[in-house]
Amino acid sequence: MTTTSGQAAPAGATARQAVGTTAPDAPTTAVEEPVRTERITLARAITLGMRTALANDPSVLLMGEDIGRLGGVFRVTDGLQAEFGEKRVVDTPLAESGIIGTAIGLAMRGYRPVCEIQFDGFIFPAFDQITTMLAKMHYRSRGRIELPVVIRVPFGGGIGAVEHHSESPEVLFAHTAGLRVVSPATPADAYTMIQEAIASPDPVLFFEPKGRYWDKAEVALTPYGIPGAGLDSARIARPGTDVTVVAHGPTVATALRAAEAAAAEGTSIEVVDLRTLSPLDTATVVESVRRTGRCVVVHEAPVLYGTGAEVAARVTEECFFQLEAPVLRVGGFHSPYPVSRLEHDYLPSLDRVLDAVDRVLAT
Amino acid sequence: MTEPDLVQLLTPAGGRVARPDYDARVAHLDAAALRGLYADMVLVRRFDTEATALQRQGELGLFPQALGQEAAQVGSGRALRAQDHVFPSYREHGVAWTRGVDLVDVLRQFRGIDHGGWDAAAHHFHLYTLVIGSHPLHAVGYGMGVQRDGDVGTGDPDRDTAVVAYFGDGSTSQGDTNEAFVFAAVNQAPVVLFCQNNQWAISEPTSKQTRVPLVDRGLGFGVPSVRVDGNDVLACYAVTAEALERARSGGGPTFIEAFTYRMGAHTTSDDPTKYRTSEEEQSWREKDPIDRLRAYLESIGELPQSFLDSLDAEAEAFGERLRTEVRAMQPPPTSSMFEHVYAGPHAIVDAERAWFEQYEQGFEDVAGGAR
Numbered sequence: 001m002t003t004t005s006g007q008a009a010p011a012g013a014t015a016r017q018a019v020g021t022t023a024p025d026a027p028t029t030a031v032e033e034p035v036r037t038e039r040i041t042l043a044r045a046i047t048l049g050m051r052t053a054l055a056n057d058p059s060v061l062l063m064g065e066d067i068g069r070l071g072g073v074f075r076v077t078d079g080l081q082a083e084f085g086e087k088r089v090v091d092t093p094l095a096e097s098g099i100i101g102t103a104i105g106l107a108m109r110g111y112r113p114v115c116e117i118q119f120d121g122f123i124f125p126a127f128d129q130i131t132t133m134l135a136k137m138h139y140r141s142r143g144r145i146e147l148p149v150v151i152r153v154p155f156g157g158g159i160g161a162v163e164h165h166s167e168s169p170e171v172l173f174a175h176t177a178g179l180r181v182v183s184p185a186t187p188a189d190a191y192t193m194i195q196e197a198i199a200s201p202d203p204v205l206f207f208e209p210k211g212r213y214w215d216k217a218e219v220a221l222t223p224y225g226i227p228g229a230g231l232d233s234a235r236i237a238r239p240g241t242d243v244t245v246v247a248h249g250p251t252v253a254t255a256l257r258a259a260e261a262a263a264a265e266g267t268s269i270e271v272v273d274l275r276t277l278s279p280l281d282t283a284t285v286v287e288s289v290r291r292t293g294r295c296v297v298v299h300e301a302p303v304l305y306g307t308g309a310e311v312a313a314r315v316t317e318e319c320f321f322q323l324e325a326p327v328l329r330v331g332g333f334h335s336p337y338p339v340s341r342l343e344h345d346y347l348p349s350l351d352r353v354l355d356a357v358d359r360v361l362a363t
Numbered sequence: 364m365t366e367p368d369l370v371q372l373l374t375p376a377g378g379r380v381a382r383p384d385y386d387a388r389v390a391h392l393d394a395a396a397l398r399g400l401y402a403d404m405v406l407v408r409r410f411d412t413e414a415t416a417l418q419r420q421g422e423l424g425l426f427p428q429a430l431g432q433e434a435a436q437v438g439s440g441r442a443l444r445a446q447d448h449v450f451p452s453y454r455e456h457g458v459a460w461t462r463g464v465d466l467v468d469v470l471r472q473f474r475g476i477d478h479g480g481w482d483a484a485a486h487h488f489h490l491y492t493l494v495i496g497s498h499p500l501h502a503v504g505y506g507m508g509v510q511r512d513g514d515v516g517t518g519d520p521d522r523d524t525a526v527v528a529y530f531g532d533g534s535t536s537q538g539d540t541n542e543a544f545v546f547a548a549v550n551q552a553p554v555v556l557f558c559q560n561n562q563w564a565i566s567e568p569t570s571k572q573t574r575v576p577l578v579d580r581g582l583g584f585g586v587p588s589v590r591v592d593g594n595d596v597l598a599c600y601a602v603t604a605e606a607l608e609r610a611r612s613g614g615g616p617t618f619i620e621a622f623t624y625r626m627g628a629h630t631t632s633d634d635p636t637k638y639r640t641s642e643e644e645q646s647w648r649e650k651d652p653i654d655r656l657r658a659y660l661e662s663i664g665e666l667p668q669s670f671l672d673s674l675d676a677e678a679e680a681f682g683e684r685l686r687t688e689v690r691a692m693q694p695p696p697t698s699s700m701f702e703h704v705y706a707g708p709h710a711i712v713d714a715e716r717a718w719f720e721q722y723e724q725g726f727e728d729v730a731g732g733a734r
Contacts, residue, residue: 061511087511093549098500098542105450105504108489111511129539132494133501140478141490143703177704177712201706232710279710 035222043076043213045187046152049194050077050114052225054084057112060198061088063099064116064152073118074154074213096122100129100151104137107147112198120155120207121164127172134203135178150197154210155183156250156300157347160340167337168301170249171310173205174277181278182231183207185252187217189235189275192228200231209250234281236288240270243294243357246285246311248274251298251348258353269357277307285311286318293324294360298348303331325363328356367576369622370602371592375650377658388601394665400441400596401660402674404433404653407457409678410466411627413685414473418631422689423473429456431594431626434652435559437461438599439527439621442607446487446514446521450502450528453491454559458529462488467688476694495530496537499556502528503543506552506610515553516613523611527555527603533564535580536572544584544618551615555606556586558618559593561625566638581618593623594652624650697723 040048053060062077068091071078081089092099096117103113117123123130130151137145157166174181180202184190190208197204229235237252238259247255252273259269270288274281289295295315297308308329315327330348338346371380372389392400411428418426429436436457443449443461451458459469464481471480472491479490492498506526509515514524534540535558547554560577562569573580581588587609591602599621606617624647628635635644660666701716 093542093545095542095545097539098546101497101500101539101542102504102507102546105501105506106508107504108501109505109508109512111508125538128494128497129500133492133497136478138706139703141483141703142477142479143706144479144482144484146706180705180709232708279712281710282714283710 035220037218037220039216039218040187041214041216042184042187042190042209043074045191045219046076046194046208047078047080048219048221049191050198051080051083052223053114053195053198054080054088055223056225057198059110060112060114061090061106062114062116063090063092063103065092065094065099065118067091067116072116074210076152076154076208076213077116096124096126097129100126100134100149103149104129104134104147107149108145112148112150114150114152114198116152118154119165120153120167120169123151123153123169126151130173130179130203130205131176135176137178138202139178146201147203148198148201149203150194150200150206151204152194152206152208154213155207156209156211157337157343158211158250160343162340163337166340166343168299168332170205170207170277171301171306174280174307178203179278180204180231180276181207182276183209183249184275185209185212185237185247185249185273187215187219189228189273191219191221193231193275195225196228196231204231207249211250212253215253229275232276232279232281234272234274234276234284236284237271237273238269240268240292242268242292243296243360244270244272244285244288244292245353245357246272246274246295246297248277248299248307250300254348254350254353255298257350258357261350261354262357267357267361274307280310280314282314282318285315289315289319290322293322295319295323295327296330296353296356296360297327298330298353298356299332300347301332302334303329304334306331325360328360330356367578367590369590369592370598371595372597372601373592373595373655373659375594375655377655377662379659382598382601385598385601385605388604389597392597392600394660394663397656397660398665398670400437400600401653401656401666402677403437403441403457403460404596404656405674406678406681407433407437407460407466408653409682410456410460410685413682414470415627415631417470417686417689418473423470423631424475425630425632426470426473427454427630428625428627429454431624431647431652432559432561433457434596434656435593435599435621435623436529438596439557439603439619442600442603443525443527444520444607447525447527447607448487448489448502448505448509450489450498450505450526451491452495452498452530452534453493454531455491455529459486459488462486464488467685470685470689471692474689474692476692496534496540499528499530499534499540499543500546502526502554502556503547503550503552503616506547506554507550509553510550515611525553525555525607525610527557527607529557529559531564532558532560532562532569532572532577533567534558535577544581544586544616547616548585551613553610553613554616555603555610556581556616556618557603557621559621559623561593561623563625563629563635563639565629565633566635568639576620578618578620584618586616586618588618588620590620590622593621594650594655596652596656623652626651
């Protein structure tokens with residue numbers, strides 16, 4: 001994995017002109033800057049990660065609705081147009097398919113577009129461009145055309161929003177070969193993962209847990225970026241011995257709170273934060289379940305054909321003789337996302353996670 | 364409703380019509396250049412004939428003919444410069460020819476051995492797009508990149524760059540095509556939106572796509588628009604040259620409606636007798652793009668028999684090479700379906716590939732490799 005880490009752009013650098021398939025010829029003047037630590041929100045971590053990428057790589061540009069003067073409806077691009085100009089932080093027409101379609105063309109010309117889809121439920125007008133065009137171009141060109149396009153999607157519920165503003169469509173994209181699908185759960189991961197997504201030679205769907213945008217944590221920052229763990233690995237968010245709880249994005253915090261509550265009652269939960277759905281880091285999950293013998297998968301998306309189904313199948317294939325109980329899933333129901341006054345009964349809550357933990361332990 | 368102006372420099376009978384607004388665009392085309400356009404169209408039509416025959420013989424799974432649209436494709440394609448970039452639909456064999464793509468490679472997709480077949484960057488000719496109307500947006504995005512690179516309006520003819528998207532009358536109903544007009548207009552992107560209105564989207568006539576002449580659609584987006592006789596290679600060259608100059612100089616996008624006719628079936632799987640009349644087909648045959656240039660060249664005494672003989676020989680040799688090379692094309696190795704899914708490593712693809720190779724290996728281990 002290449003990153004833009006340690007590479008600074010000279011003043012006045014312009015985007016490269018080559019039509020190409022390789023990473024940009026970034027200048028190599030490395031400047032040592034001390035890492036400083038700041039307590040920031042997850043949203044701010046993404047802002048600063050993009051700011052670093054914009055500063056270090058002149059081929060990076062941001063595109064989306066209301067991302068310029070307004071700074072995005074969640075203010076994730078706040079201040080970036082003022083700093084980098086209208087050609088690099090682009091307020092687009094209100095047309096999601098147009099955003100992704102033109103991003104594909106820009107990527108063919110050598111740019112690295114980072115597109116913001118304003119809300120999860122608004123990504124579907126772009127579904128054809130993403131799954132039919134963006135995902136397949138590298139394959140159908142036999143590797144000649146790389147499309148390093150990032151699509152940022154604020155997703156998930158719990159914020160009291162109106163219809164189409166609380167959905168979790170991530171597996172629709174994870175099901176599509178050619179796309180990488182990732183979701184950070186913490187400010188620190190958000191900061192590194194957005195930079196890794198931008199540096200990736202592949203298209204990346206970057207699902208941002210909007211309900212956690214305002215979670216704060218210490219994040220190590222440097223003007224020249226820092227290498228993270230890569231975009232293809234899960235992490236153990238909390239070690240434990242009795243049950244493995246697998247989560248990603250917004251439900252990682254739910255799982256951690258469940259682990260805290262269970263610990264008070266003497267149950268040791270290990271929380272695995274998937275971080276990536278495509279690829280899926282099966283090895284980390286399997287290693288954990290082989291130790292605990294029990295597995296619960298938690299996500300906001302409906303369980304039918306979901307991430308939980310995939311994880312359960314792979315755990316069953318690889319941990320069959322270590323499993324003490326069937327793998328259970330906690331997630332959304334097979335109904336459209338409900339009205340906001342009911343969403344807390346729809347979303348996988350602390351209690352529903354603990355209920356599933358109790359059930360796998362009772363077996 | 365009044366019919367829009369149709370730019371025409373050659374009548375169907377091959378007479379030269381004066382168009383003071385466009386004559387200068389073709390003034391530099393001498394007899395040799397005109398014979399070159401004629402040869403282009405003849406050879407592209409030969410390709411159509413050969414590929415259709417190869418499909419009938421079972422060598423290709425499918426083939427979409429460009430028959431009748433040679434002037435629109437060759438005329439516009441020959442107006443391009445090397446650095447210009449083209450985003451075709453799937454019937455643009457004539458444009459591919461002008462971009463130096465070996466038409467043998469175009470048949471890789473239709474033989475089922477490749478999803479593309481040529482190096483898009485090397486030819487400045489993107490891979491065919493089969494989903495109707497998806498690629499004009501790619502062209503506009505590419506053009507936005509050209510703008511950011513500063514390759515518009517410098518006055519350097521070898522640097523200033525235009526981008527052309529080819530699409531059809533059916534495509535104009537797609538949302539993505541309309542979004543391409545919006546993005547092109549608001550960005551003043553250096554693009555030419557080139558619609559070949561061949562009257563038929565498979566079985567649906569243009570009247571099922573629009574209540575107004577297609578050319579009138581462009582104005583609503585703020586895009587200068589022109590309708591050209593798509594069977595007139597000179598007129599197609601002229602209007603495209605004008606649009607390309609506007610794009611390269613920073614004047615923004617142009618919409619061209621090339622009014623033409625799909626003389627063949629939609630593809631080799633189609634049966635036009637179910638939806639259109641032979642009278643209609645005959646009326647368009649009388650406007651054949653190759654016949655009219657031939658008539659014009661003959662009328663000015665610039666079509667010597669020696670040229671026609673040598674063109675015949677070239678077409679024969681081309682046909683022979685097509686048949687031989689297509690029949691020799693082998694499918695790629697099975698393992699290639701796991702290649703290039705991603706540019707970087709991907710654990711799931713790697714694991715599935717490893718499993719599949721082991722599975723295949725298992726058959727070879729059985730006595731004598733029996734399956």
